[in-house]
Amino acid sequence: MTNVTEPAAMGGPSRPTDRHGRRRIIIILVAIIGVIAVVLTGGALAYAKQFEGRALPGTTVLGQDVAGKTPEEIAALVTERGEGVTVTVTAGDQQLEVPLADLGVSVDAAATAQAAVDGEDSFGDVISSTWSGERAVEPVVSVDETAVADFATGLIPEDMTEPVDAQVTFDEEAQTWNAEPGRNGQGVDPETLVETVKQKAPALEDFSVEQPIQDIAPAITTAEAEETVGTIGSLLEQPMSIAGAEDETHEVSAERRSSWLSVAPDEEGKALVVSVDEDAVHEWVSARADEDAVEVKNGIEQVDEEGEVVKVVAEKTDGLQITNTDAVAEELISALNGTSPLEAAFETKKVEAEVDEVDAPKDEDEEKKDEKKKDEEKKDADEKKKDEEKKDADEKKKDAEEETPAAKPTGEKWIDVDLANKTVTAYVGDTPVWGPRSMVDGKEGNETVTGSFEIYLRYDRQDMTNAAYYPEGHEKYYLTKDVPWVQYFHRGFGFHGAPWRSSFGFSGSHGCINMPVSDAKWLYDWASMGTRVESHY
16 A cells, blocks of 8 residues: 655645734734724714713804804804894885884794704714704794784874764854865785794894885765765755644744754764754744644633623633644654655644633622621621520531531632722632732833733742832832742732732832732732733723
């Protein structure tokens, strides 16, 4: 058997010293890499350490690199930029330069700075931000839209903001209706300014904006006022009258109609309305009806014992009533609310008067006979009274229970002034309740007035004088103080007490009816305002 040895591999046989060298090289390389890694890691850590609590690399605010800046530094930057911004506002003919704050813009510099430094500041984040590029942080800006709108509204002068409605007025002196012109107001739509500020303010850069000013027309125009004046003019040109009683005509003048009219805006304030004072119209028509109406007045006749008329104290006057006063007023109101002529008429109703008969006064001889007769009757009555006192008490009680009181007089109160007999008598209907009482009437040249009257003024005390006709010192001048119980029935003619007189029954006054004070007081207490007075001869 032959032993054959394989040839050595190409390159010759392996050497132990070569393997050893390669291992050493590897170790050296690893060591070098380790040293480099340590160096790099330490540098990276040192690099990352400088951004702790600061803006990371690549961070920008308002286009400026703020990497490595503290929040305070970033906030100062934002504040400075915000305060330096100027906004140019053009409104009509005026141009204003205002800071952002005046437009309701608030810049939160602190919040902006915090946003710039927010994020992880670890080694990885620092390395990542270094390689990732720019990170832009927007400023934190808020806009108060109400404040912007108020600024826009404030661009209009206060006296020009509201439109002035046209009016219709009445000139009392000239008696004319006039149209007072209206005036446009000015206003703005603040939306333009609000949207522009919201859009451009966050950039914290100067910008311009135009705020349009608009004309605002009044709700009631001058043309409408002039048209209303024309309508009133047409109304006043129409003839208006009321046919009264006994061919009387009451014209409704243009001046009178104007006093009843007024012009004012309607409830919505969008149109002028002509109104009529209906109460005033009713009052005026009622006054005209009262003028035409005739108050019924009963006649008064004196009759003797046989019932024959011996004197007519007062003629009867039939009354006349207006029966459609309210209807006529409504017709007039309807005409005033339109432009139609008015031809209304009062309707009347006759009221028949009556005649009251009163006993005629007796002459002086008859009065004496009556007095004698009364004395005799009194004596008889005294004798009868003695007899009656003897009657049983029960019979007196029975008589008292069965006694019926006399009926009270009924009818109108009136006062008879008989100038022929110089007496005053008070009546209720046809029954004399007081008098006749003697008085003093007006002397020659100052005769007491005659006719039918009513008491219209009363004083319990009054100073009387004729100073309006005769100056003090004149022979006819007089002044009498504290005249009692005065009742006027026609101008300066009246009843009153005359304490300076001791006798009555003749003519001697300045025209008034002079009476004893006690009689004047009785008449004053009995009568009242409106009591009828008949003065006659």
